[in-house]
Amino acid sequence: MVPGVRSWWARRSLRLRLTAAAAVGIAAGLVSAAVLLVAWLHASLIGGLDQTALERAQLVASDQISDRITAEVPATDHGEVAVQVVDGKGAVRSSSPNLRGKPRAFTFPASRSDTPHARTVHDVPVGEGGTWRAVGVPAGTRHTPLTVYVAVPTEGVDHSLDQLVVGLATGVPAVVALLTGVVWLLTGRALRPVDAMRAQTAEISASDLSRRVDVPSAGDALGRLAATFNDLLARLDTATRRQRRFVADAAHELRSPLTTVRTRLEIAARHPGSTDAQHLATGLLHETERLTRLVDDLLGLAQLDARPRLRARPVDLDEIVFAEVRDVRRRTRLLVDQHAVGAARVTGDADALSRVVRNLLDNALRHAATRVDVSLRTDDGTARLVVADDGPGIPEADRERVFGRFTRLDDARARDTGGSGLGLAIVRDAVMAHHGSTRVEDNRPGARLVVLLPTEPP
Template identity: 40%
Template sequence: MSGDHPRWHTLRVRLTLVAGLVITGAVVLGIVLLYLLQVQSVDRTLDGQLRAYAVEITESAANGAWPRLLAPSTLDADAQAQVLAPDGHVLAATRTLAGLPAMYSTGSGTPRRTAAADGVVPDDVRVVAVRQVVGGQPVTVLAGTPTGLLTQLRDAFTSNLLLGFPVILLVAAVTVWLIVGRVLRPVERIRHAVTEITSADLSRRVPEPGTPDEIGSLARTMNDMLGRLENSAGRQRRFVADASHELRSPLAALRTTLEVGLAHRERAPWPEIAERATRQSQRLEDLIQQLLLLARADEHQLTAQASEVDIGRLLHDIRASTPADGVTIDVQSTGNAVVLGHAGHLERLFRNVLDNAVRHAETSVHIRTTTGRGRVVVEIADDGPGIPVEDRDRVFDRFVRLDGSRDRASGTSGLGLAIAREIVTAHRGGIVITDTGGHGTTVFAWLPHRGP
């Protein structure tokens, strides 16, 4: 893997180190616990055998008369024993310990090795003390057996564990390295594919492993993102091309008008040339304002500085300032049609729709505002030729003109309804186009209602 960090900083290395140590620690801990349980079981077995031997010894002198030599254990041939009086005097012992003083003292309750045991009793001896009353006299039976084999087992286990730890760690690390490498192989293919994708060609996609896991979800999510980026980049390129074309038209017309005047300085109709230049400049200014508004829409800034806006009053104000050109505009508003939004942008929304309706209407435009179900609905209907069903969604795209409005002399840029949709969407509303009873067009725009 390439990158700014050294190779040992890769996720595969870190996972291998951490997982290898964790697995090794878990294996070693399991072995140690198993060993301790086994040793504890052996210790309990030895203690049980020694206690049983002590009981056998007390039963052999039930009348209080101790034999000269104690009988050996039937469970452990290596076991040795002594019977002590309360003052520590040896009453009886097995053959190996016959005639010797007490090997252990029991004054503290736990058998403690005495100096007499040196050179006689091995160091690795397990001893139990059993107190009994025999023949009316309290005695203590000390029974012990060598544990040299258990000590050897402990030593062998310790040495083998020290030798086996690096082996276990190596095996765990290699296993984790291979597993993680196999798991991350699709991620590496995705990374290589992403590094080869550039803004010039967003049509490529990352390989999908086809598994229903996190890596498969990552690949599908990245491909969805690349699809959105491709669509966005395509729209951006088309927008730049269309904007350049739209800006070129008024600039070319303005330049041509001035060049014609300059070519005939003495005979040119300068007042008419100035009027044409003014119209083209106004058209250019309007187009630039529309493009700036769309840029703010792309940056999600259309609802900044929002306030309460009375849609009914706003529509009456728009109606009063809209040139009718022989078309009757009727406004009806019912209810408290208040919304939360940017007043200037909402005015632009309904002015664009109304201008489009007036431009295509034959005799009248009807505007109606209603409230209900948490929404304010505005209907703007005209009695014009209507819009074909297949074009009703396309007219909201940028720089789209239908056949009836392609004449650039009309002053339209194909941005009015696109801006309207951007504004209504930014205000969490919607806009659609339907028929008007078989003739004309009705635009429905709705916004969230702000009020009781």
Template identity: 45%
Template sequence: MPSIDLLRHPSRWGLRARSALTAAAVVTVVVVFGAIVMLTLLNRALYGAADSYALGRISEISDRLHSAAPADLPADLLAPDSHVEIVQILDPSGAPIRSTTGAPSGPLITVPDSGTVTGIRAEPDLRVSARRTHGPAPATVLVAVSVDPADDVLKALVAGLALSGPIVVAAAAAATYRLVGRSLSSVEAIRSRVADIGASQLSQRVPIPAAADEIARLATTMNGMLARIEAGHAAQRRFLADASHELRSPLSTVIAGLELARDHPETVDTAMIESTLLPEAMRMKNLVDDLLTLAAADDHLLTLHRTDVDLDDIAATVLDLVRHTTTVELSGQLAPARISGDPGALTRVVRNLVDNAVIHARSTVTVRTVQGAADARVIVDDDGPGIPATDRSRVFDRFVRLADDRARATGGAGLGMPIVAEIVAAHHGTVRIDDSPLGGARLTVTLPVAG
């Protein structure tokens, strides 16, 4: 039953069988069409050549009849040769006056009133042409030529095509079947290799065929995809390890404080809560919020509540807040700059930029806002050590610190700049790092005015 079902549904056949069948069908159509065209052209050529022999003999006899009577014509003009079989000269009534020896007693064909015919089939193996002459004695000249040679050639060609056509079709189908099979062997090698690659073997790659064809491009694309999956898997493991490390420290502090409060409640006072437990809890909360923001960005679920936003007002608010928490000199050159965006998200961007600059600055941080025709920019400069050009792209990777230590006061969690990059990208903007005129780093956020 399965085989019968497959025969009823060719669409379920394998690619090799369908390709071979398609090739056979196409070659069959081409062979049949070519055979018809070839036979038609050859038929015209062979019969045209036969008619030309007849017309040549008619012209020769007609020229003689212009100056001589039919009875005076030499016998060789009426004699057969390798092409001409029968010659008849008819009087105006249609009766033969002179004929080739052994010719029928009656006319081979009935000549129409026009007096001229070419290539009329008189017998199975004869073609007759006729022409009326107007000499001293009006007459009609009929010449019959044999078409046996032409018929033999056509029959031989038809037989040859009938025999060779199926062979050509079968050869084309077999070649297609084998060629597709060889191509699919590379695909099967790719499939089997991919099937063997597990989560712990992402470093493996599929074989790339030597031929620079579509299969090789497929293998190259597959290897690129595996490389991206491997990089994503490694980043995920690194992300989990770094997140666990960052959460473990404040969580351990909070647990230790709670255990101390349980075992020795008299030692826990307001100062300890405010100086140790609450900052660690807030640090843990901020880290969780950052992780949720990045997770939402990864899933394209970072929601923006767009409205008209004045970047200069946001920058002024952030500067006022940060001045109370640092000894670094903060200055602003805030020109009016309005865009369409999410006020809360953009406030977070400016705050992260300023906090990052304050952490690395020696003494000075400046913030500027600039309004352009199609975009607005927030520019933050510091006089710190700067960021090497080779590390500027790494700054936006998660949990990346350029400082050697992991201190919470200097290194941070390494999520501030990745959050900046995600929020700016969600606003269809860009963030760039350059050298600052103050000697440190310059971070420039460019946001389109229309969002």
């Protein structure tokens, strides 16, 4: 198809394209059927003429005994049947009344098979000539060989076929037009639910994703399409609500340190003599670090929500754990035990996995009373990373909720220690991106946060 025509065709309505395709298919089917019908009927009628000629020739041959040859073959009831009996020298010994006195009209040799095949001949000197179907069969005796030729005109067959072709040439287009109209109506009726879905979808706005399209009662493809579209709307609605809640929570979290910074700066500006510069700088630095951690967490979640391609490569998870533990020990006086860390090699993004371990350790440090225990081992193709603390623990009812965004079980204490409520949410999203899982277990006392990751195939 020419590109311009293809482009024009693609811009047509689905109803028009379906109807046109159906019309082409119907026309091709009916034309093919008409051609086959004409060909079959022609072969059948010609076969009937051939059988008539053969039977007449066999009848005449059985009567042509050399001592009873007459100059004229008796007429038959088969219309203008042309008969000639020719001897071995090519002389006409007998003929039908319509060939009386005429020269030899058939020159092809007689067939010696049990089922002689008819031939199409022209210019038989009977009437206006035309086309004939002729057979030749041997007759006579060994001493007086003869050939009996019988020809039957095809004029009647040709006339009947011409009438049939004219009728089909008139009827087929009419039937095609009628069926095309029916297809147009049926296609419009079949696509009516699609138009209804389109109209309902056009009324759904980004600010109101709670609406749904009507699902047709029939469990057909359109019903499945409507159900799938409603599922998509539900997922979009959930994602939009989550995004709005995330933005609102992020704005609230950012407002608190910004308000603190602004308040301290306003006090310093209005009462310059009453503010210790060192104390002010320390407070502002603390709030700035809090803002930096919060912005880093927000960026990390945004990257995970965008589902970027992780730089998947073989990673020694134990080396990441050792590096993060060394960094933590420089920032805390609590005991961080890593003796249970064994070798574990996984496939994933080293930066994302480092963030997972760092957030787990930071969470444990904020709640631990005296120590944090870290362990890592592999079992049946799974790396099991555990970070445990001896703090107050996590109630069983909240063990799933802690992985939510901006979730704090002790809100005031978490704010004081710099927690944003995003650390464990980042852990879960990053682990899920690596096809792993997270859960909370009881440490008695304290809590055990468990991360399961698939190991690299050997």
